[in-house]
Amino acid sequence: IEAEDRSAVLLLASNLHEADTGDLLEALNAGERAAFVRLLGSEFDYTALTETDEAIRVKLLEDLPNEVIAEALGDLDSDDAVYILEDLDAQDRDEILGGLSYADRAQLKKALDYPEESAGRRMQTEFIAVAPFWTVGQTIDYMREARDLPDSFYEIFVVDPAFRLLGSVHLDKILRAKRHEKVTSIMADRLDSVEATDDQEEVARKFERYNLISSAVVDENGRLVGVLTVDDIVDVIQEEAEEDLRALAGVGDEEISDSVLTIARGRLTWLVVNLATAVLASVVIALFEDTIEAMVALAVLMPIVASMGGNAGTQTMTVAVRGLATQELGARNMMRVLNREVLVSFLNGIALAILIGITAWLWFGSPGLGYVIAGAIIINMVFAGLSGLLIPIALEKLNIDPAIASSVFVTTVTDVVGFFAFLGIAALWFGLPI
Amino acid sequence: IEAEDRSAVLLLASNLHEADTGDLLEALNAGERAAFVRLLGSEFDYTALTETDEAIRVKLLEDLPNEVIAEALGDLDSDDAVYILEDLDAQDRDEILGGLSYADRAQLKKALDYPEESAGRRMQTEFIAVAPFWTVGQTIDYMREARDLPDSFYEIFVVDPAFRLLGSVHLDKILRAKRHEKVTSIMADRLDSVEATDDQEEVARKFERYNLISSAVVDENGRLVGVLTVDDIVDVIQEEAEEDLRALAGVGDEEISDSVLTIARGRLTWLVVNLATAVLASVVIALFEDTIEAMVALAVLMPIVASMGGNAGTQTMTVAVRGLATQELGARNMMRVLNREVLVSFLNGIALAILIGITAWLWFGSPGLGYVIAGAIIINMVFAGLSGLLIPIALEKLNIDPAIASSVFVTTVTDVVGFFAFLGIAALWFGLPI
Known part of the structure; x- marks a missing residue:
């Protein structure tokens, strides 16, 4: 298949979910992986890389030109981009960041500044925040027109002029409310938020305990900086339980693809x-x-x-x-x-x-x-x-x-x-x- | 506190999240638990029972009159009600079911008929399903007026007249669409559904793999019977990883409250x-x-x-x-x-x-x-x-x-x-x- 037959590969790979593409990458041998990604070109969904083993991801990224990676990362949600960047060595990372637009670069750099395994590393910086005096109707109109929204989201946030978090509104509440209602009148009673520097294990425990789907992430001044969704947390929960299992048997965090x-x-x-x-x-x-x-x-x-x-x-x-x-x-x-x-x-x-x-x-x-x-x-x-x-x-x-x-x-x-x-x-x- | 001082207890307990109420129950000693629930009366949120250890839950339910439990279960989402019922002995369970309305009883009985640890046991039977020819506007109006909706939901389903699942629409897509658009035009490309008889471990793996937030549950004929949300799956993932850990050390599924x-x-x-x-x-x-x-x-x-x-x-x-x-x-x-x-x-x-x-x-x-x-x-x-x-x-x-x-x-x-x-x-x- 790797005989440069682009159309055949495209046909095969274009309808796959990112998780399946990830598996496909793992199944290919080392030499074929970069060729496969190059062949697909802009059709390759880089989120698939978040579904592969670390060793395979790092190796593949080394084989690809940094400009190509930079271009691709610009289109990803920020949490996926951070996930891909965090294991690279400093030089490659800086080169890739250099290839991004100013806004994207600043965003990713900030996320990478948070400690490893913190909420700030896992969060998505794309979210919807509205002012407390907005009505449901204004909010819906804003969402219809806004660009650069996250791929999917489950709640929107209400913030004051200094961007301090006041509350959150679940989407089903918005859908069921009348257009003229104020967003503050349908805000959730509880304000669930985590700090960007919180450890991911602590955050996972909170999601689990309170059955959260997403949570606001705030900085030390209570300002909204991102949102964490449960799909990222599911991976954390799995990892942490497994970490204990492996640690008890004395098997560090090796992966099946390590040497x-x-x-x-x-x-x-x-x-x-x-x-x-x-x-x-x-x-x-x-x-x-x-x-x-x-x-x-x-x-x-x-x-x-x-x-x-x-x-x-x-x-x-x-x-x-x-x-x-x-x-x-x-x-x-x-x-x-x-x-x-x-x-x-x-x-x-x-x-x-x-x-x-x-x-x-x-x-x-x-x-x-x-x-x-x-x-x-x-x-x-x-x-x-x-x-x-x-x-x-x-x-x-x-x-x-x-x-x-x-x-x-x-x-x-x-x-x-x-x-x-x-x-x-x-x-x-x-x-x-x- | 347990000196029958209802107003003091109410003040203390009424604003707690169900998870915190569950902890409070565990912290009380065995005799106080039933008294606490009786004292709170209709203010007691029975979902708190889904957050306690099995041994404590079963004991407490034995101490409470079956009619009281039946009345309370009628207000719960079906997945929580099944969770509470499934560990009771057959006689108590039948008595409680007898105290429910016909519709609730039929629903819960059906869920309890699915094998233990299956998707059918964990699913919620409250969901929103619309016909494929509906527009976004009709769907929103329907949601504004409908009663007995689930507490929160993340997608709605499109079904044919025989209730066979055709597709799903995420809430954010509905919010961003124009009122006159057909729901079928904004359906998700992928149709993620699980069978009611699927094992929960298999279902959890699917959620994890495809980063799902919720998934339709269908019967053997492809008819929509319920919906599974990720908060239930998070518990499953945690349990399954822990099961392996315990099994390797030979500790079975004992709980910290067992004798x-x-x-x-x-x-x-x-x-x-x-x-x-x-x-x-x-x-x-x-x-x-x-x-x-x-x-x-x-x-x-x-x-x-x-x-x-x-x-x-x-x-x-x-x-x-x-x-x-x-x-x-x-x-x-x-x-x-x-x-x-x-x-x-x-x-x-x-x-x-x-x-x-x-x-x-x-x-x-x-x-x-x-x-x-x-x-x-x-x-x-x-x-x-x-x-x-x-x-x-x-x-x-x-x-x-x-x-x-x-x-x-x-x-x-x-x-x-x-x-x-x-x-x-x-x-x-x-x-x-x-």
Whole structure:
């Protein structure tokens, strides 16, 4: 298809939704992508780039001349343009900005000045704002004639002469109102707005909590600077939930299109940190070398104690990390949840202790070994519950993302406590050398 | 406050958003909740119940008389009413439905007939549909006069006389059009609709992919039966991402308000399944009892091999499970991802092998032990990469949710391979008894 047959490609690609075009780009091999975009020329919808992996987007933009990109970005909504520009290196970005009209350039530069992952980066600067003394009829006439409106919008805003936000009116209210009514009389009761410097995660939580479709974005003086719509927020919500999942497993923000070396390096850090944990556990075992030499069955059973604790700790930790992220877990219910987690761990500890105790007894024909492992399991399970909850909370208090760091600490606790309790109790019970 | 002082409570609670009222309900203790709702009477907004935990909602509804609930539900949008009804037991549900008007009852019953977690359960049955020959002016006049409209809406639908969906018109298009234009001339090019029986996860993916704000819901004959809005979908997206996270840690769908016994039972299943895994690993170690007795250092080091494999396997598995859930990983790129994962594991295996090999050598003063553990690490890492990817894919093929079952199998593989490789190689290298 890439034999320069423009009309065939056009026929194929022109009716696709931007998300499908994005997929098509990802499916092509690296060399074909730029050729494909060049072939389509002005028919190529650059919003498709917001639907591709970062690695593919950046590579493709490097392959295209900056003037072509600049021309295309001028037609995009500002949020899409910012999305495309933000991952480029400074030089390319400046060149592309230089190719834009003055107004577009100023707008995009301002958005790029906001911190990464802030509302200001994600917002659209195209919106409709009217004066409070306008009527519904004036507003409708204005919308019919205005140019450079956003592609679609769900509310309009009412601002004072200094552009400070007074309120918002949903489109369905305008449609249902009479032409002579004042816009202020149909404004929504609640004024939902976010600050441009707010973190996107915080903004997403607000959208979710209050079921918002769009929200005004204001600067530090309460002046309207943009609007955020829920379709951008949906991506944020998805990303943030996934970030926690990946962080718990120690897989950074790699993408499926990243290179082998990038991925390997990203994951190695985590493995090395966990190696330190594993070595610490080994040091504990080494303390009991003589004990194990005297009774090898201990070496056979000890991983069971550690792994049960590790699993129980991970369960509590997962609940705690998500509870903190969604703010369902806070100071108000912390003591209740702590009591609950300790009780849950203790109950499950007893159940597992009975099960494992009997297994060990039957396997090695020694009731004593059964008692010892049962006791160690209960101790380790309670520590698992405690550390699974308290470690994420402590990290959050220290302003460290609990999703990233918790699991190393929790498994350290459950390994160290597990091996120490099991081997220690065994040495005391059987009078073994230490 | 609960001293029956209605006016004080009213003052406090009447201006709250439903989400805040929901939080307030959760903060009250169990006995106060029903009293609070009774005290507010008709001022209580039942949509607040859609913002509380399931356990709290069900308990509160049991405490309130069914007639009161029936009266309140009549005023709600149908999706909220279904949300409140679906978790009640059949008898209460029927009694409440009996207290509704015929039209409301028929509507809710139909929605409840759709399978759980389907689009039909989440949709709103209030929407605006017009005939294709209507003009923009007629449509606006109709909206101004119609009663029982949804609280807010973002598009209207065009249907034929048999109520089959022809297209949709966004509100902003109506506002910008002239009164005499036909609605068909400003219909959106794309017709986005979902079937009422579609699974909510699939629907959410569609919203996300195509940045939808609302979508028509049609029955099997293409007739319009409802509309889904993105605020409901946002909750679905959040839930689904969290479901994967919880499933990977074996925590089921417990809620922060569930009882200790419910939670303990839910988590115990997972721990018992993992116990089987741990016992299997112990059986492998037991094969090498004599080897360990001859060289206790092996018992000290063996958890390192298993835990490095477990961590690497979890990394790959997390990427695979999310890739499958978001359909980023599929038949088209499976071989590429497999090659990549094996290569990543192998490279990290070499890095860790060097690090751990030197550590073991220095610690026990035996270069041989360094070689043995290095070899075992590389072997286990490669198996970790393979199983972390292939196990989720195989489970998905067998129609088992990979998020729920993968981690047991993956850690089984990395434990068994880890212990077997390390102890086996050591026995051969040092000529130890097995």
